[in-house]
Amino acid sequence: MPIQPVRLFGDPVLRTRATEVETFDAELRRLVSDLTDTMHDEGGAGLAAPQIGVSQRVFVFDCDGFSGHLVNPTWEAVGDEDQIGTEGCLSIPGLGWDCRRRLHVVARGWDMHGEPQVIEGSELLARAIQHETDHLDGVLFVDRLDAETRKAAMAEIRAASWFGEPEPTVKVSPHPLFGKVR
Numbered sequence: 001m002p003i004q005p006v007r008l009f010g011d012p013v014l015r016t017r018a019t020e021v022e023t024f025d026a027e028l029r030r031l032v033s034d035l036t037d038t039m040h041d042e043g044g045a046g047l048a049a050p051q052i053g054v055s056q057r058v059f060v061f062d063c064d065g066f067s068g069h070l071v072n073p074t075w076e077a078v079g080d081e082d083q084i085g086t087e088g089c090l091s092i093p094g095l096g097w098d099c100r101r102r103l104h105v106v107a108r109g110w111d112m113h114g115e116p117q118v119i120e121g122s123e124l125l126a127r128a129i130q131h132e133t134d135h136l137d138g139v140l141f142v143d144r145l146d147a148e149t150r151k152a153a154m155a156e157i158r159a160a161s162w163f164g165e166p167e168p169t170v171k172v173s174p175h176p177l178f179g180k181v182r
Contacts, residue, residue, distance in 0.1 A: 003041045004034050004052035006090045009157055010164065014091055018055045018136045021071045024114035032069045032112045035060040044090045046128040048135035051091050059132035064125040070117060073109035075129050077102040083123060087131065087141050093162060097153050099141050101127045
């Protein structure tokens with residue numbers, strides 16, 4: 001499957017709530033495959049559809065020995081323990097900061113065939129589930145940083161060599177869900 005370009009901080013699709021998936025078809029399976037291939041090519045632990053410009057509630061993950069995807073996910077904390085650890089994002093390349101997340105979560109959603117899924121995760125997998133679900137809500141992990149760290153993070157982002165790169169001039173994508181609005 002083709003590897004897709006990852007959208008960078010500043011792209012409006014990253015700040016928009018993705019739409020619910022209503023059709024579990026070949027296009028959705030292709031999207032999951034493209035997300036997985038792109039995530040592996042980029043060396044990430046997870047990737048959400050908006051990060052490749054597709055405003056659909058889908059993400060993939062591969063961390064802590066677990067890999068898969070969730071469609072229309074929700075999650076809830078298990079217990080009240082938090083974790084603080086360095087977090088990064090493929091849409092904010094090369095940068096990372098300590099971010100507070102829940103230590104244990106259970107996520108629910110569907111697979112690409114419409115079958116119900118439940119994923120329990122701790123530590124890195126829990127962080128990935130929360131991070132990728134945030135992407136589907138138009139939230140970036142820098143929004144979750146404390147005020148002082150966020151201010152420093154924004155300064156580093158603005159100084160990054162990739163920041164402010166122009167959007168591609170070609171607005172048509174080979175991906176059938178790319179930019180599709182329902």
